[in-house]
Amino acid sequence: xxxxxxxxxxxDALDLNLDAMxxxxxxxxxxxxxxxxxxxxxxxxxxxxxxxxxxxxxALSVVREQERLLRKVLLTRPDGLLVEFGVIRIFLxxxxxxxxxxxxxxxxxxxxxxxxxxxxxxxxxxGFFRIRSDAALEDVLGLERTTDLYGRLNRLVTTDHQTxxxxxxxxxxx
Numbered sequence: 001x002x003x004x005x006x007x008x009x010x011x012d013a014l015d016l017n018l019d020a021m022x023x024x025x026x027x028x029x030x031x032x033x034x035x036x037x038x039x040x041x042x043x044x045x046x047x048x049x050x051x052x053x054x055x056x057x058x059a060l061s062v063v064r065e066q067e068r069l070l071r072k073v074l075l076t077r078p079d080g081l082l083v084e085f086g087v088i089r090i091f092l093x094x095x096x097x098x099x100x101x102x103x104x105x106x107x108x109x110x111x112x113x114x115x116x117x118x119x120x121x122x123x124x125x126x127g128f129f130r131i132r133s134d135a136a137l138e139d140v141l142g143l144e145r146t147t148d149l150y151g152r153l154n155r156l157v158t159t160d161h162q163t164x165x166x167x168x169x170x171x172x173x174x
Contacts, residue, residue: 043086054078057106068092096117122157133149141172150170
């Protein structure tokens with residue numbers, strides 16, 4: 001898959017081989033993945049609407065890179081059901097003093113915080129993909145066998161085009 005260099009760091013953190021990602025058209029993606037991934041909104045809010053419950057964040061790893069946070073995360077329902085796996089690079093310098101501590105706590109999904117604090121933003125979708133699970137993905141997703149997974153590459157930006165975050169989002173099998 002031909003991706004921009006910014007996603008290579010995220011893919012490295014995910015232990016993903018970007019070359020193993022097969023770019024797909026969003027409209028060709030099977031359901032329910034299409035409804036969950038093919039939109040220009042926040043994934044957290046989409047997942048909350050789909051599952052009709054709040055979404056929790058479990059940080060698997062957090063690395064601070066000067067004014068950036070690189071987080072490998074699982075998003076879950078309150079009952080622990082995994083609803084997303086991903087890596088997000090968050091650019092801290094775009095946040096106000098009110099919002100930044102919430103982001104830095106790494107206890108809440110970014111999309112939920114952006115909505116809670118009414119941070120103006122938009123998505124710049126970079127593409128959709130299919131990837132065959134490997135040992136690393138199977139381990140983190142708790143899969144018993146190799147399967148096709150679907151995801152998207154996204155960049156969240158402020159209304160004045162500053163990058164808020166770069167995200168690789170992968171959904172577990174439905």
